[in-house]
Amino acid sequence: MVDAARHPNIDVRTYTQVERVEGFVGNFKVQLREKARYVNADRCNGCGDCAKVCPIEVPNSFELNLAPRKAAYISMSQSVPLLYTIDQDACIHCYKCVEACGPLDAIDFSQEDKVVWEDIGAIVTATGFNHFDPSAIPEFGYGRFPNVITAMEMERLNNSAGPTVGDLIRPSDRKNPKRVAIINCVGSRDKRFNPWCSNFCCMYAIKNAVLLKQMYPDIELSIYYIDIRTPSKGYEEFYDRARQMGIKFIQGRPGMITEDAQTRNLFVQSEDITLGKVVEHEYDLVMLNQAAVPQPDVDDVSSVLNVQQSPGGWFMEYHPKLRPVDSPTDGIFFAGACQGPKDIPASVASGSATAARAGRILHSDEWEIEPIIAEVWEDRCVSADGKKCGICAKACPYGAIEVEVGKAAVVTTAKCHGCGGCVAECPHNAITQLHYTDAQILAQIRALLADKPEEKVFAFRCHWCSYGGADLAGTSHFEYSANERGIRVMCSARMDTDFIYEAYRLGAGAVLYSGCHPQDCHYITGQLVGASRAERLQKIFEKMGMSPGRFRVEWISAAEGDKYARVINEMQKVIDDLGGEKLMQEIETLRPDMEKRARRMYEVPDVTSASDYSDTMVLAMTVEGGKDGK
Amino acid sequence: MENKDMPLTLVEQVKAIPGGEHVEVCYSCGTCVSKCLIQQKAEPDYNPRRLLRMVMMGMREEAFASPTTWMCSECDLCYASCPQEIHISGVIAAVKQLAVEAGYQTPLETVSVDEGLCSGCGICVMACPYEAPHLIEKEADGVMDRFSEVDAEKCMGCGICVAACPIGAIARPGVSNQEIVNQISIKNKNGKPSLVVFICDWSLRVEEDEKILESYPDNVRVIHIPCSGRIDPQMALMALRSGIDGVMVCGCAPGQCHFIRGTYVSDCKINLLGMMMGQMQLADGRVKFVQIGTQDRGRIQNEIDMMLASLEKEAV
Numbered sequence: 001m002v003d004a005a006r007h008p009n010i011d012v013r014t015y016t017q018v019e020r021v022e023g024f025v026g027n028f029k030v031q032l033r034e035k036a037r038y039v040n041a042d043r044c045n046g047c048g049d050c051a052k053v054c055p056i057e058v059p060n061s062f063e064l065n066l067a068p069r070k071a072a073y074i075s076m077s078q079s080v081p082l083l084y085t086i087d088q089d090a091c092i093h094c095y096k097c098v099e100a101c102g103p104l105d106a107i108d109f110s111q112e113d114k115v116v117w118e119d120i121g122a123i124v125t126a127t128g129f130n131h132f133d134p135s136a137i138p139e140f141g142y143g144r145f146p147n148v149i150t151a152m153e154m155e156r157l158n159n160s161a162g163p164t165v166g167d168l169i170r171p172s173d174r175k176n177p178k179r180v181a182i183i184n185c186v187g188s189r190d191k192r193f194n195p196w197c198s199n200f201c202c203m204y205a206i207k208n209a210v211l212l213k214q215m216y217p218d219i220e221l222s223i224y225y226i227d228i229r230t231p232s233k234g235y236e237e238f239y240d241r242a243r244q245m246g247i248k249f250i251q252g253r254p255g256m257i258t259e260d261a262q263t264r265n266l267f268v269q270s271e272d273i274t275l276g277k278v279v280e281h282e283y284d285l286v287m288l289n290q291a292a293v294p295q296p297d298v299d300d301v302s303s304v305l306n307v308q309q310s311p312g313g314w315f316m317e318y319h320p321k322l323r324p325v326d327s328p329t330d331g332i333f334f335a336g337a338c339q340g341p342k343d344i345p346a347s348v349a350s351g352s353a354t355a356a357r358a359g360r361i362l363h364s365d366e367w368e369i370e371p372i373i374a375e376v377w378e379d380r381c382v383s384a385d386g387k388k389c390g391i392c393a394k395a396c397p398y399g400a401i402e403v404e405v406g407k408a409a410v411v412t413t414a415k416c417h418g419c420g421g422c423v424a425e426c427p428h429n430a431i432t433q434l435h436y437t438d439a440q441i442l443a444q445i446r447a448l449l450a451d452k453p454e455e456k457v458f459a460f461r462c463h464w465c466s467y468g469g470a471d472l473a474g475t476s477h478f479e480y481s482a483n484e485r486g487i488r489v490m491c492s493a494r495m496d497t498d499f500i501y502e503a504y505r506l507g508a509g510a511v512l513y514s515g516c517h518p519q520d521c522h523y524i525t526g527q528l529v530g531a532s533r534a535e536r537l538q539k540i541f542e543k544m545g546m547s548p549g550r551f552r553v554e555w556i557s558a559a560e561g562d563k564y565a566r567v568i569n570e571m572q573k574v575i576d577d578l579g580g581e582k583l584m585q586e587i588e589t590l591r592p593d594m595e596k597r598a599r600r601m602y603e604v605p606d607v608t609s610a611s612d613y614s615d616t617m618v619l620a621m622t623v624e625g626g627k628d629g630k
Numbered sequence: 631m632e633n634k635d636m637p638l639t640l641v642e643q644v645k646a647i648p649g650g651e652h653v654e655v656c657y658s659c660g661t662c663v664s665k666c667l668i669q670q671k672a673e674p675d676y677n678p679r680r681l682l683r684m685v686m687m688g689m690r691e692e693a694f695a696s697p698t699t700w701m702c703s704e705c706d707l708c709y710a711s712c713p714q715e716i717h718i719s720g721v722i723a724a725v726k727q728l729a730v731e732a733g734y735q736t737p738l739e740t741v742s743v744d745e746g747l748c749s750g751c752g753i754c755v756m757a758c759p760y761e762a763p764h765l766i767e768k769e770a771d772g773v774m775d776r777f778s779e780v781d782a783e784k785c786m787g788c789g790i791c792v793a794a795c796p797i798g799a800i801a802r803p804g805v806s807n808q809e810i811v812n813q814i815s816i817k818n819k820n821g822k823p824s825l826v827v828f829i830c831d832w833s834l835r836v837e838e839d840e841k842i843l844e845s846y847p848d849n850v851r852v853i854h855i856p857c858s859g860r861i862d863p864q865m866a867l868m869a870l871r872s873g874i875d876g877v878m879v880c881g882c883a884p885g886q887c888h889f890i891r892g893t894y895v896s897d898c899k900i901n902l903l904g905m906m907m908g909q910m911q912l913a914d915g916r917v918k919f920v921q922i923g924t925q926d927r928g929r930i931q932n933e934i935d936m937m938l939a940s941l942e943k944e945a946v
Contacts, residue, residue, distance in 0.1 A: 190713035226659040255664030258927040271660030278664050
């Protein structure tokens with residue numbers, strides 16, 4: 001930290017809050033509030049004379065309220081930069097500190113918060129995690145029994161710079177405990193509070209136990225656990241060493257802690273699963289190894305940065321395996337445990353990774369993106385005519401579209417990832433997606449349904465999941481109907497209702513609407529946009545009187561080749577069961593309705609030219625395509 | 631790929647019964663076992679975690695014959711602590727339902743109704759936490775009459791109905807009215823106030839607390855009952871009439887009653903009795919109801935000592 005503060009290219013701003021973030025990758029504008037410390041940063045040399053004379057003592061939150069601090073304080077002795085702060089909530093304005101500061105004259109009670117704007121190229125979020133408050137679990141008695149403490153309290157009691165100068169004492173009588181229990185999974189792996197495994201607590205429990213055993217060789221230590229998870233290099237060996245040191249590992253989550261009112265000793269009752277019976281052991285001190293939870297202000301930070309959160313509140317990465325430190329917004333990265341519980345090696349690794357990712361942006365003058373971005377036809381956008389619309393902005397998972405009444409919608413190209421949700425949602429067909437224009441997609445649909453459309457199962461597949469699933473079905477040699485025809489779009493959000501109507505208008509036997517599972521969507525919330533549209537379509541077709549099964553919505557991942565094959569076969573069966581004549585009749589009855597519904601699409605500029613293709617031309621294209629072997 | 635002719639596995643059957651849905655979520659942490667008192671106090675083979683495991687592994691006969699299937703009284707102490715939010719008593723009830731269908735019978739002591747005395751009033755039906763008694767109509771001595779009949783599979787033997795029955799037509803072996811009344815006697819007062827303590831079998835979690843009860847001299851008489859709801863206020867009055875100075879009834883804390891609501895029933899009864907005694911101008915505080923929670927280690931001793939001290943003060 002000291003090195004970072006001294007580095008000529010690093011500007012450390014503590015006690016500063018990020019209030020607004022605008023712009024996009026490489027061109028962020030960030031509003032910072034530098035909070036008033038009431039101490040002049042240029043003059044304070046961190047001598048601490050102000051704290052010495054300060055008469056006010058308040059609980060020290062860094063020491064988990066186990067020790068006091070003054071109203072003039074630094075959060076911890078290693079603070080960087082070493083600048084004192086006057087806590088105005090506690091200060092009684094006796095001005096003794098001003099006197100003590102003397103000729104330095106660093107204390108300035110007239111200071112006010114300063115708001116500044118900065119140009120930023122890339123943002124790394126490293127806001128860390130918080131600890132679960134175990135007083136929510138009544139059976140462990142935290143907060144009621146003084147000798148039940150949390151892992152962080154143990155950390156301070158055990159720390160040579162802590163309130164007891166490293167002497168482990170128990171709170172009730174300040175004696176050194178002889179028997180200590182550590183309870184794992186307090187608030188984690190617990191559906192009542194946090195369903196996730198907090199990742200590092202098993203190793204943390206073992207570390208603490210080994211440390212205590214080394215400091216106090218005659219101490220008796222037990223670790224209560226559900227499962228011990230030691231999945232990294234050297235971890236299992238460390239666990240093994242702990243067992244050999246005589247630390248007891250008891251498999252069984254305690255159901256109850258009771259206290260002897262006189263001695264304040266604690267009785268931990270648990271099932272010893274290995275023995276298969278309930279055991280009760282007496283301890284002097286119990287440490288609860290509590291869950292890692294997101295920071296309390298994580299919602300505010302995520303709305304300032306415009307990044308999403310995973311279930312539970314952690315920041316959501318772009319892709320859990322392939323882009324683990326990137327946020328879905330280009331130029332914003334996550335380091336460490338703000339993205340999910342991480343131990344130190346993993347946090348360091350993700351920190352280094354974010355530095356490299358951010359460096360890429362800072363070192364390049366140009367930023368390359370996929371060319372499949374959305375573009376607005378300004379003359380067709382109703383917002384330009386002063387009407388209130390903004391449907392495209394709502395569909396965009398990246399906040400890339402800005403709509404102001406009176407002006408046409410504007411797509412920030414650098415933010416657009418090309419899902420095509422806005423293109424499909426726009427009721428006036430005023431947006432197009434390069435390389436996936438309506439005309440191009442329609443041409444594909446027409447080509448594939450040119451011959452005997454009533455026999456075909458027509459599939460719309462998203463690029464990332466269901467297209468991969470179809471591919472896997474092929475490479476795995478899963479057999480499915482040869483009448484399947486499908487096209488690829490980037491996301492289920494791009495699957496315009498018009499495309500579906502057009503497929504039926506052309507006489508398709510059945511249509512499959514497929515994409516990623518909701519949690520797997522490559523475009524954050526693109527699947528949700530697609531899914532709600534599919535639901536709408538299903539209702540419309542039901543009302544029209546379409547036979548059930550002719551329109552089907554399935555979420556198929558890239559690993560579900562068997563599911564893709566099964567779905568196609570089932571749809572083929574629907575067509576077969578209906579039989580040629582009945583199906584033809586249904587297609588003919590519904591065709592005028594489909595045509596009416598799809599009509600608005602023909603107003604789109606380049607679709608008009610695409611629909612000029614004669615039927616023979618479309619046929620010719622199919623035959624030519626057939627020559628290539630597909 | 632589904633074969634409709636295949637018989638359902640045990641876990642599928644359990645999941646199909648309302649309450650049994652979440653059985654497969656269990657990751658065997660043992661919290662339920664350490665919360666439950668049955669293994670520690672009554673049956674070493676009782677283990678809900680293991681029963682859930684048996685269900686998952688399809689061990690049908692073992693599951694049906696297991697004491698866990700039959701002894702769970704649905705107190706739901708484990709449900710409040712289960713980190714996987716499994717309604718364990720619901721799963722056990724589902725297993726029990728299947729076991730009953732398969733012809734297994736409860737090994738518990740259950741209540742029986744003396745049809746010669748039963749008037750068919752239906753108070754027991756209202757009192758029972760398990761819906762075990764129900765009224766039937768059948769012919770007796772040539773006339774149609776109403777009787778109470780107890781479903782043995784549902785009865786957990788708490789005795790709340792025994793206390794509720796106004797004519798003593800229901801009995802449970804071991805804790806019939808006569809058997810309890812016979813125990814109300816103090817051998818030797820030694821010049822100190824005498825006290826009868828009716829204590830619910832499930833309110834004390836800790837062995838030390840049980841030992842403390844045994845250590846009291848002769849002026850304190852401890853009578854064990856299956857549930858505080860088993861106590862009939864008449865018993866307290868009988869004790870007072872026989873010259874005993876104080877009566878203490880001890881049950882579980884609200885929400886922790888082993889038999890769902892025995893402690894509420896008893897709370898109401900003893901409070902009512904206290905009011906009645908006030909109207910009769912009998913000394914207040916001679917009857918007391920104490921509710922002991924799962925974490926109240928050592929409290930029973932405090933309560934008895936306090937009561938003895940206050941009785942002594944009154945006597946002076």
